[in-house]
Amino acid sequence: MRLILLALSLFAAWPVQAASPELLASLDALFARRADASAAKELEASLKKELQASAEDYELIWRSARLLAWQGDVAQDSRLKKVLGKQAWDMCERGVKLAPERVECQYFAAVGIGTYSQAVGIMKALKEGLEGKFNERLDAAIRINADFDLGAPLVVKARYHYELPWPKRDLSESTKLLEKAAAKFPQNLRTHYYLAETLLAADKAQKAKEAILKVKQGSGAYNPAEAQLIQERAKKVEAEIEEELK
Template identity: 55%
Template sequence: MRSISLALFLLAAFPVLAATPEELSAWDAQYEQKRGDAAAVKQLDESLKKALEATPDDYEVLWRAARIRNWQADGTTDAKVKKSLGKQVWELGDRARKVAPDRVEGHYFAALGIGAYSEAVGILSALGEGLESKYNERLDAALKIDGMYGRGGPLLAKGRYFYKLPWPKRDLGKSTSHFQKALSKHPETLRGWLYLAETLLADGEEKKAHEAILKVTQGSVGYDPAEGRRVQEWAKPVQAAIEEKLK
């Protein structure tokens, strides 16, 4: 009882402070400007992990921790690593959305975490685990709050959902529609053009797919250098597949 009383006294006397605006700005700058460097990503991840240990319910730290883990999950081809990171993003996003259900970030990153986890275990396995409804619950909430968050991120995720689903759930028309809606506001987003190109190719629209993929390969990465360079690398085999179809 004494130890509990002492702990409560210490918490009252020395309350744990949330992350400062300066810390948040520094983390955002590091994410935007340096996440193409593995060492910088590790450093940022560790900083956010320590911040969460001190303030586990700080919304601003929770969603930023989910964001950097999602960046890592998005970039790995190792299924085991992607599964682990995806689950972490999912859990961090869920914690964030419980703290602030009216904010978009928690819902959005929770959905992306489920998506990464599903890719790692396989879409059919994910459907068997009942993850489709969980994914849509979170993503649809993000779309309702702000579909254009993160340069149309929720719209891109929904379009990718319709592309990734197996037949007969797959809907390439809806996939295209979501990508076009995001790109109408954010034409600089190379990921949107890449996803659109892949959907158009799957839909037998090789010429339109070629036009879309050129937006990626010839586009500027200035809007987000780390993201842009990553997507341009992903675009190379897609462009080759499109050009093969056009022969």
């Protein structure tokens, strides 16, 4: 009887999953092609449809948040960025309740909070008390799996230390975390891009140049949409570094 009750309790604690492996593979393939507007639109429609049928499916929830986080990252309008950040955050709060020991929703909730904070302004976000909520989710992601998505939790933590206003800003800690992530996942171009910006802000333009060259010359095979975005953004930083080195 005890074994039966234990099995039932474990089953009840496990997140509901209705999506088939084939469906999830299809969604992941569309996400890989998200730089193509038609693929992104198809993915958004598919996720919306599947979530309407299976609102408590953790695998669908975190994939939906992943898309929202990406859309928020590339959004140019601050109002849209704010909305998308909040949607990713809210979506993953549902996921955290379903599976608190899974890394995906802990991570994308933090990303959503970060995107929202960027949109409303860091000072306002600090006044709203979002720093604690952000760190709660991100630190949980780091604890669960710091290597998730090529070290993304550490990269976001490093960026947090970079973007904070003085006197909270900590370029040394940001550099340390980015160098750690870059050593383990050198293919992640965002890590090198953020490292270049951090080093430039720390008056280390020559080292910043070395980092930005890794972005410029790096392969995008690991994540074509991400690499294309980061290499385009890196052009501005490269120009700033060259200006500083004159």
